[in-house]
Amino acid sequence: MKRVVVALIREAPLATDDLLAIKQAVDERLVQDRLTGRAAAPRVLEAARRQTDLAFAGRAGGELAAKLGRGYLEVKYIPDRSRGTVHGPYLYQRWVEAGRRRSRYIGKPPAGYDS
Numbered sequence: 001m002k003r004v005v006v007a008l009i010r011e012a013p014l015a016t017d018d019l020l021a022i023k024q025a026v027d028e029r030l031v032q033d034r035l036t037g038r039a040a041a042p043r044v045l046e047a048a049r050r051q052t053d054l055a056f057a058g059r060a061g062g063e064l065a066a067k068l069g070r071g072y073l074e075v076k077y078i079p080d081r082s083r084g085t086v087h088g089p090y091l092y093q094r095w096v097e098a099g100r101r102r103s104r105y106i107g108k109p110p111a112g113y114d115s
Helices: 002-011 014-052
Strands: 061-069 070-082 087-095 100-107
Touching: 070 100
Parallel strands: none
Antiparallel strands: 061 070, 070 087, 087 100
């Protein structure tokens, strides 16, 4: 789908006002996706905060996610088996690009969500 849209924009005989309307639609969509992600993040973080260390015992880690644009925001906990504790939460952005799974570490959530 993306290739078709990009090809149409590149190849179609579009006037400047058409290109500006397309740019405005893309900008509006990006804002909408960011707002959707921001709205979902507190719910995901609150759910993650309620998890206990015992919930992740014996597992490779715990994850909770919320849709964010074409991808999702993931809250991940990482257990330290040698100490019997769990580290996190850590925020990751995950998406699929050109058939490959991609991820980007965002950081720790704001203060108040990691306790």
